[in-house]
Amino acid sequence: MSAWIDGMLLSGSDSEISLNVGEPISCALLREEVAQRQVVLESLGLKAGGSVALRLPPSLAYVANLLAAWRIGAQVSLLDHRLTAYEVDRALERLDPQVVVSAQGTIPGGLRAFYQVTDVAEAREGSPAATAHAVVQLSSGSTGPSKVIARTAQSLIEEIERYTKIDGVPKPGERVVLLASVVHVLGLVGGLLYCLHAGVELAIPERLTVDSILKLIAASDKPTSIIGVPFHIELLASVENPPALPQLKRMTTGGELVRAEVYQRFTDRYRVPLGNMYGMTEVGVIGTDLFGENRPSIMPAPGITVREDEGELLIAMPESPYIGLTDPxxxxxxxxxxxDAGTVSPQTGLVTVHGRLDSQVSVGGLKVDLTEVEHTLAALPGVQAAVVVYDGGIEAYAVVPDPDQAGEVEAALAQRLAAYKRPKVIHFVEQLPRTATGKLVRAQSVLKTAK
Incomplete structure (x- = not known):
């Protein structure tokens, strides 16, 4: 396994800047950091075929340990640092790694995208990897319990090469400002691994604030692309008069489709294309529209086959990405x-994702798309965020900071949606739960705890 790490990810010239995480990290320095972690992991008995879990925030320590474990030939399980101790214990019971690498002390809170941490590796009485997969991830759990998803080194290599063939991806000598977490598939492969392979500088802001992000973009003259999720777009689009950023080429978003009014606000204010990317933890990038020309549709990525079956999108895969107990x-x-509900155009091959399949419900014999209801509610004045679910009837959860506007929201919704589409009740809450990747949680058991 070490051959692909050295040949694809750590092969840059010594002086080339591979990462910018609070300070520039050259390829030579990154190789040193990886070598140091490899010595530590091997001293704990980790070897080819072994298993290690990383519970680290986005940091140089995370990158170095990940690459070091792969150089050894071990299987790496990625645990989001924001998981509670209870969630981590449950994950370790399921994954049973031989080594766990964590951050020493308390991890700072706040809207951080990058951390300076001291990593500590500890051996435990775990089991060697039961499969030949290189990475194991838990799904986001936005609609229910998480799944154990595994990918081989070959699968990661194929995805990296898939990115190199997509029109509009950053080229050598350019720069990516990454807002998505490197613990999850978009930031991990589309950000970290692709940039290391392609010779693209990867820059991560210390904080996920508008000022921090804009200052990082302006800090270099290199052509710059932003990678994030809809939450980040809404954050950037909230700035009425952003500074001129001539180096900014585009922003690409993964995750849910950006609401039309947010899309328009972003492109009007920054005057760059807002591209769309569709993917899954199980397979990585599936399709893209990096120039924003086919919104809301995307073109399948090179090597990806997508078909439609009774309104559901299916992806060709040679083997199951799941390990352990799963839905057969x-x-x-x-x-x-x-x-996911979607269609594939027989004329153009374009794929249109219509939302989660479970967002299509029947009310009195009439079909209702909960995504349409949710987008309509979220677009109303005074509404900061909204989630719409179905539990014997349509219910909504909405963040409306001004309580005096609650009645106005309901009245406005009545003007925009037919009666059968409207929620039977709107729960006004202070905040909505999100997954570690920034997706709004739609599991009703979790939503009912929102206040």
């Missing part, structure tokens, strides 16, 4: 069922 219907006969 998710991967059948070489096809991954995405649980």
């Amino acid at each position: 219907t998710r991967w059948v006969d070489g096809w991954l069922r995405t649980k």
Whole structure:
């Protein structure tokens, strides 16, 4: 396994800047950091075929330990640092790694995208890797319990090479400002691994604030692309008069489709394309529209086959990405069922994602798209965020800071949606729960605890 790490990810010239995480990190320095972690991990008995879990925030320590473990030939499980101790204990019971690498002391809170931490590796009485997969991740759990998803080194290599063939991706000598977490697939492969391979400088702001992000973009003359999720776009689009940023080329978003009014506000204010990317933890990038020309549709990425089956999108995959207990219907006969509603144009091949399949419900015999209801509610004046679910009837959870506007929101919604589409009740809450990747949680058991 070490050959692909050295040949694809750590092969830059000594002086080349590979990372900018509070300070520039050259390829030579990154190789030194990786070598130091490799010595530590091997001293704890980790070897090829072994297993290690990383519970580290986005940091140089995270990157160095990840690459070091892969150089050894070990399987790496990625645990988001924002998980509670209870969630971590449950994850370790499921994954049973031989080594756990954590951050020493208390991890600072706040809207941080990058951390300076001291990493501590500890051996435990775990088990060697039960499969030949290189990385194991837990799904976001935005609609229910998380799944254990595993990918081989070959799968990661193929995705990196897939990125190199997509029109509009950053080129050598350019720069990516990454807002998505490197613990999850968009930031991990589309950000970290692709940039290391392509010779693109990867810069991560210390804080996920507008000022911190804009200052980081302005700090270099290199052509710059931003990678993030809809939450980050809404954050940047909230600035009425952003500074001129001639080096900014585009922003690309993964995750849910950006609401039309937010899309327009962002492109009007920054005057760059807002591209769309569709992917899953199980397979990585599936399709893109980096120039924003086909919104809301995307073109399948090179090497990806997408088909439509009774309104559901299916992705061709040679083997199941799941390990452990899982739903046997998710991967059948070489096809991954995405649980996403969508269509594939027979004329152009363009794929249009209509939202989660479970967002299509029947009310009195009439079809209602909960995504449409949610976007309509979220677009109303005074509404900061909204989630719409179905539990025997349509219910909504909305963040409306001004309590005097609650009645106005309900009245405005009545003007925009037919009666059968409207929520039977709107729960006004102070904040909505999100997953570690910034997605709004739609599991009703969690939403009912929102206040």
